[in-house]
Amino acid sequence: MSKKYVRAIFPGSFDPITNGHLDVIKRGMNLFDELIIAVGRSPVKNQLFSFQDRVDMIAEIIEKEKMQSVSVESFAGLTVEYAASKQANVILRGLRSLTDVQYEFQLAMTNRAVTGIETIFILTSEQYGFTSSTLIREVANLGGDLSKLIPINVQERLKKRLSKEK
Ligand code: ADP
Numbered sequence: 001m002s003k004k005y006v007r008a009i010f011p012g013s014f015d016p017i018t019n020g021h022l023d024v025i026k027r028g029m030n031l032f033d034e035l036i037i038a039v040g041r042s043p044v045k046n047q048l049f050s051f052q053d054r055v056d057m058i059a060e061i062i063e064k065e066k067m068q069s070v071s072v073e074s075f076a077g078l079t080v081e082y083a084a085s086k087q088a089n090v091i092l093r094g095l096r097s098l099t100d101v102q103y104e105f106q107l108a109m110t111n112r113a114v115t116g117i118e119t120i121f122i123l124t125s126e127q128y129g130f131t132s133s134t135l136i137r138e139v140a141n142l143g144g145d146l147s148k149l150i151p152i153n154v155q156e157r158l159k160k161r162l163s164k165e166k
Contacts, residue, residue, distance in 0.1 A: 008032040008090035008120070011079045014039050014054050015047060016154045018136055020128035022061065024094035025070065027122050034069050036086060037062075041076040048137045053157065060153045080115045091119045096129050 010025060014037070028035050039054050049057070051074045058072040075082040083091060091111060093104055108119035124131075131149050139146055140158050147155060 006032045006090055007034040007088045008092045009036045009038045009083050009086060009088045010092040011038040011040055015133050016049055016054060017058050018131050018133060018150050020124055020131035023125050023128055024122045028092045029067060029070055037072040038082060039074040041074050057154055061151055080111050080117060083117055091117055093119055093121055094124055095121045096124045
């Protein structure tokens with residue numbers, strides 16, 4: 001039986017990318033031939049980093065960690081349309097909790113109903129079960145230590161951002 005080439009997209013806001021996202025990316029990398037991290041350009045409330053900054057930080061990590069089958073792009077509009085434009089056959093998402101399941105289930109069902117695309121879920125490692133970009137933004141604003149939760153380049157950019165704001 002010939003093996004099908006699997007190109008997956010990992011869509012999200014990534015504002016900013018966390019070690020939880022990275023954990024999903026590293027494990028997804030071993031399952032797919034190609035993985036595109038897709039930074040959504042939909043307008044979000046309480047945005048911390050610009051789309052370009054988010055893409056740049058992810059690109060730095062891909063380069064530093066030599067993830068050869070991984071790339072990063074930004075996209076606007078519907079995830080399924082973006083997936084089709086990249087001829088991707090899988091959407092990758094991460095799961096932290098049952099609350100995530102409820103939302104992700106609906107999203108995955110809708111995406112499959114509309115285009116037939118499959119969503120594959122990777123469960124978070126226990127230590128990142130409580131990590132979310134929202135929490136990172138809140139703790140960062142209060143000056144908390146985030147060294148265990150976000151990559152070093154993200155920490156550095158956060159520091160710069162916050163010192164400029166003061
Ligand atoms: P979105 O706004 O689309 O949920 P996020 O950037 O918050 O975008 O998340 C992108 C994906 O990564 C989602 O599937 C989310 O459930 C998953 N994710 C976020 N944080 C973690 C984590 N700590 N562990 C595993 N998956 C995560």
